Amino acid sequence: MYKIIYVLILSLAIISCGKKEVSMNKPGGQINGAGATFPYPIYSKWFNEYAKVNKDAKINYQSIGSGGGVKQITEGTVDFGASDSPMSDDEIQKANSKNNNKIIHIPTVIGSVVVTYNLPGIQESINLTGEIVSKIYMGDIKKWNDPKIKSENPNLNLPDKDIIVCSRTDGSGTTYVFTDYLGKIDPEWKSKIGVAKDVRFPVGQGGKGNEGVTGLVKQLEYSIGYVELVYALQNKLEYAKIKNSEGEYILPTLESLTNAADNSITEMPDDMRVSITNAGGKGSYPISSYTYILIYQNQTDANKGKTLKEFLEWALSTGESFASELGYAPLPKSVSEKALTAVRNIKVQ
Numbered sequence: 609m610y611k612i613i614y615v616l617i618l619s620l621a622i623i624s625c626g627k628k629e630v631s632m633n634k635p636g637g638q639i640n641g642a643g644a645t646f647p648y649p650i651y652s653k654w655f656n657e658y659a660k661v662n663k664d665a666k667i668n669y670q671s672i673g674s675g676g677g678v679k680q681i682t683e684g685t686v687d688f689g690a691s692d693s694p695m696s697d698d699e700i701q702k703a704n705s706k707n708n709n710k711i712i713h714i715p716t717v718i719g720s721v722v723v724t725y726n727l728p729g730i731q732e733s734i735n736l737t738g739e740i741v742s743k744i745y746m747g748d749i750k751k752w753n754d755p756k757i758k759s760e761n762p763n764l765n766l767p768d769k770d771i772i773v774c775s776r777t778d779g780s781g782t783t784y785v786f787t788d789y790l791g792k793i794d795p796e797w798k799s800k801i802g803v804a805k806d807v808r809f810p811v812g813q814g815g816k817g818n819e820g821v822t823g824l825v826k827q828l829e830y831s832i833g834y835v836e837l838v839y840a841l842q843n844k845l846e847y848a849k850i851k852n853s854e855g856e857y858i859l860p861t862l863e864s865l866t867n868a869a870d871n872s873i874t875e876m877p878d879d880m881r882v883s884i885t886n887a888g889g890k891g892s893y894p895i896s897s898y899t900y901i902l903i904y905q906n907q908t909d910a911n912k913g914k915t916l917k918e919f920l921e922w923a924l925s926t927g928e929s930f931a932s933e934l935g936y937a938p939l940p941k942s943v944s945e946k947a948l949t950a951v952r953n954i955k956v957q
Contacts, residue, residue: 639912639919642670643677643690644781645818646719646836647899650934651690654927658919665915673817675779675805681902682706687912689902692719692781693788693805694881710905712954713880714920714947715898717928717936718869720860721785722847722895724840725832726825727752727767735760735857736848738793738886738894744771744832745790746801747811752830760851767830773812774824774833779805782818785897786834789885838935852894853886864893865937873942880946898939906955913956920951 648671655667670676674691681689682703694713695703703711723741725734740756743749749756753766776783784805791798801807813828815821818839825833826843837860840847849857858864871889876882886894901920907913924947928938939947 638666638668639688639916640668640670640686641677641688641690641901642672642680642686643902644674644692644899645671646674646692646721646782646785646897647690647716647936648818649838649842650717650927650931650936653930653934654919654923657927657930658922661922662915662918665919667919671817673776673778673805674781674784677902678703678779678805681711681904687903687909687916690900691902692897692899693784694883694900695902707904711902712905712950714901714903714924714950715880715939715943716901716923716947717899717931717938718865718884718896719899719936720837720865720893720896721782721789721834722837722840722860723832723834723850724822724825724845724847726829727846728829729767730764731846733846733849733859734764735851737851738790741850742790742794742797745773745775745809745811746797747773769830772828772831773809774821774828774831775809775812775814776806776816776821776834777814778816780817781805781897781899782834782836783807785885785895788883789895792886836935841935850894852892853888854890854892856890858891858893860893860896860935862932862937864891865896866940868892868894868896869898869937869940869943873940876943876946880943880950898943903954905953906957908957910956913954917951917954917956921948924948924951 651669674693677689677691678695680686684707700711723736752771753768758766787803787807791803815824818835821833821835822839822843825831849859852858868884868887871887871892872884884896924944931938
């Protein structure tokens with residue numbers, strides 16, 4: 609059952625492992641959206657704040673995972689989708705053809721996937737490399753005191769305990785970002801496991817949504833998982849420093865996420881679909897990602913289309929100021945301007 613949270617009394621505490629729905633429960637036309645759990649905290653904040661600006665708008669958002677968001681916007685059962693991974697060319701062609709329309713990607717903020725863990729007695733950030741994380745998730749590294757992990761953390765007394773691997777069971781943009789990063793680091797990962805929203809992990813336990821993986825790691829001693837940063841912060845979980853392409857051990861911060869985006873600006877195409885994992889340049893956090901709103905170019909419902917355009921223009925300007933307090937980074941100015949242009953070019957019939 610969806611957990612209904614009305615944003616006028618919204619708490620951002622992540623206490624459930626179930627699906628979530630955020631509702632701006634105001635009189636007027638209702639806009640329905642669904643998708644990624646990765647940006648759920650900031651989207652919740654935005655809906656809450658926008659309710660003060662437009663008292664007639666009503667926006668319902670179901671936090672069901674990026675795969676669900678892509679599916680529902682393709683089926684035409686929602687007014688907008690949300691995904692951390694850009695839709696593939698095949699997915700876009702299918703959606704466009706089915707709806708006789710053109711789907712566009714609107715980047716909203718920059719977030720990060722963290723490698724979180726539950727190590728009793730160790731209350732600091734351990735150092736991990738992409739290769740180590742890959743081998744843990746392939747089942748090749750089984751113990752916390754494996755020599756490869758110890759070599760990156762010579763001053764820590766790592767336990768002789770089995771690593772309990774936790775991953776997502778649903779179609780997930782967080783999984784896409786995580787596997788996209790590992791695929792760039794480890795050719796064996798790319799060939800054996802792959803890069804996708806939904807992959808078959810050879811070891812470990814599964815949870816649904818960022819909430820589900822967070823709950824597993826919090827509950828299980830000696831576990832490891834991957835979640836969006838804010839879920840680790842709100843649940844007081846430790847997360848690792850990840851070695852970037854420059855050989856630096858980096859934590860996700862406003863600066864390190866911004867660096868990852870800035871160092872990838874020249875790679876962003878006109879449709880704004882781009883990966884910024886393992887970005888080059890000093891100070892870049894390597895598991896960073898844009899997250900996207902998916903929306904059709906031609907809005908056939910005039911009232912919904914007008915409200916949705918106005919909300920997105922507000923989110924990409926005023927709304928960006930709320931990003932850093934929730935563990936996200938606002939868009940670089942050039943990307944923000946490009947996204948606003950795309951929103952303003954949405955046609956409302």
